[in-house]
Amino acid sequence: MTIEPAMQRWRRAVAATESEQMGAMLLLTATIVAIAWANISGSYERFWSTDVKLSLGDSAVHLDLYHLVNDALMAFFFFAVGLEVKRELTIGALTDRSRAIVPAAAAAAGLALPALVFWIVAGSSGAAHAWGVVISTDTAFLVGALALIRPSHPARLRVFLLTLAVVDDIGALGAIALFYTDEVRVGPLAVALAALALIAMVRFLPSGRGPLYTTLAVVVWFGLHEAGVHATLAGVAVALLIPVAExxxxxxxxxxxxxxxxxxxxxxxxxxxxxxxxxxxxSINERLQRSFGPYVAYVILPVFALANAGVVLDGPTLERSLTSSLTWGVVAGLVVGKLVGITGATMLVRRTGIGVLAPGLTIGRIAGGAALSGIGFTISLLIVGIAIESPALQDEARVGVLMASVIAFVLGWLILSSLDRRHPVTQPGATLLRPFDPRRDHYFGRPDAPLVLVEYGDFECPFCSKATGMVTEVVNHFGDEIAWVWRHLPLRQHHPHAELAARAYEAADRQGRRNEMSGMMWANQDHLERLDLVRYADEIGLDLDRFELDLDSDDVAERVAEDEEDADLMDLDGTPTFFVGTRRHIGHWDAPTMIAALEASRSS
Structure with a gap:
């Protein structure tokens, strides 16, 4: 969650949606081209069997183009996945237990149940060990499908599914490492581990980190490949050692x-x-995500699809596939296993009270997203090539992956479209949940003023600090016709001192000095430790013993929490957020814009 004004968040969301649509369309196009190529010309297999030699000093690795894509090029894909996992675990959605527990539990069930369904259906196929084919969701196709379907207000569903996909990726990567790795050779593995240890220390160098990261990453890839470990895991291992910070x-x-x-x-x-x-x-993690993202979405994944999706759909192959327990095991695992596992786990966690769904999310919409999670394309096809040796069985499994992806997309589209028609979603946060109450709220102005401006803010947020000038200008413009209301929304994940600062504001209010305290905190946003706050209290003449007692009191903590709970129910995810009267203000919040919005509210 990035802290930025609403208009910037909206523009970023639009750009992300367009990018996801483009990536999904390229992936789909490459898949269609691969199938057409494999069925029209016999050159498909010959082309991807072309020999390639990779060397490092005296060591050399011989690969064909197919394995070059799957072992080397896909390492960049897994590097991008690893960067995202590291970010989410460090500063993203997976750091907040209450927010992460529902999608994490759903992802765990979405890993286990598909594997079980596959094993039950395909147990007699001779490829029961290939259960890893059905455990992973293709994130690129998933978000692309969501962008194409365009369900009402998809932001929260997208966040839920992306969090689920991160946990899903962790499970899939673990399965590849633990269950689909051949006999390990100790010498090359030791070299790879030594290179990883050096990568962990690169962050402490003053300069030249980029070339050194690259060189050591290549050593890790060669080491893992020669050790017998699937070399794509080099991308994940390196990414998890790349530092990330706000x-x-x-x-x-x-x-x-x-x-x-x-x-x-x-x-x-x-x-x-x-x-x-x-x-x-x-941080270098986020710079690399931005740099690698377009290449992964627009080049690497389409090339991977081109190399892996070329199934010959002739009569014998289709006849075998339609009667193959392996094919139907893949379809059942991805379509039924994902839908039932993710939806069922979400219902269970919600019903037991362990976790809650974000505002605007319903079990029905979770079910639509769970259906889309049956699109297992990328890692599913990768594991087909790793886990299954027989070319005929590989074709049957690939047909199952393609069938499951189509069925999952259609099923997800039907569920979400049906819900949009029957149960339209009201945008959370469009209307102020709790109107201005002069007996409870902190405000400046007349309690019966005809105009009301409500701000949810954070004392450590730089945007909120800048907004104070706008608020002053707006209040001066309207005089006693306006009441400005302050409510707390400390973004704890990004601002570690914001919640304590909010409590200091409340503690100062109990001695009638909240304005003086807020002025001190706005002027010293970099210094909001407890000792700093006590010093400010002393400078503005507060009783320090009483101030510290109030600072630690349950009443003050509850007062801040009440504002936070309202903000959470309205799905407010950034500061400052303004409400003109009871309607949420979307767009710029400079003084002229806000004055115009308040004037317009007179006649509404």
């Missing part, structure tokens, strides 16, 4: 200082320094 405030402020210096005195030195500081303020 931008530090002092780094961002340094960018501002250098940019200001460049504006005042444009020269190459300032330009280079500002560019370098801007780049370094974003």
């Amino acid at each position: 931008p530090a405030r002092h780094d961002v402020e340094r960018v501002v200082e250098l940019t200001r210096a460049f504006r005042q005195s444009p020269n190459p030195a300032y330009a280079a320094a500002a560019s370098r500081q801007l780049r370094d303020s974003i």
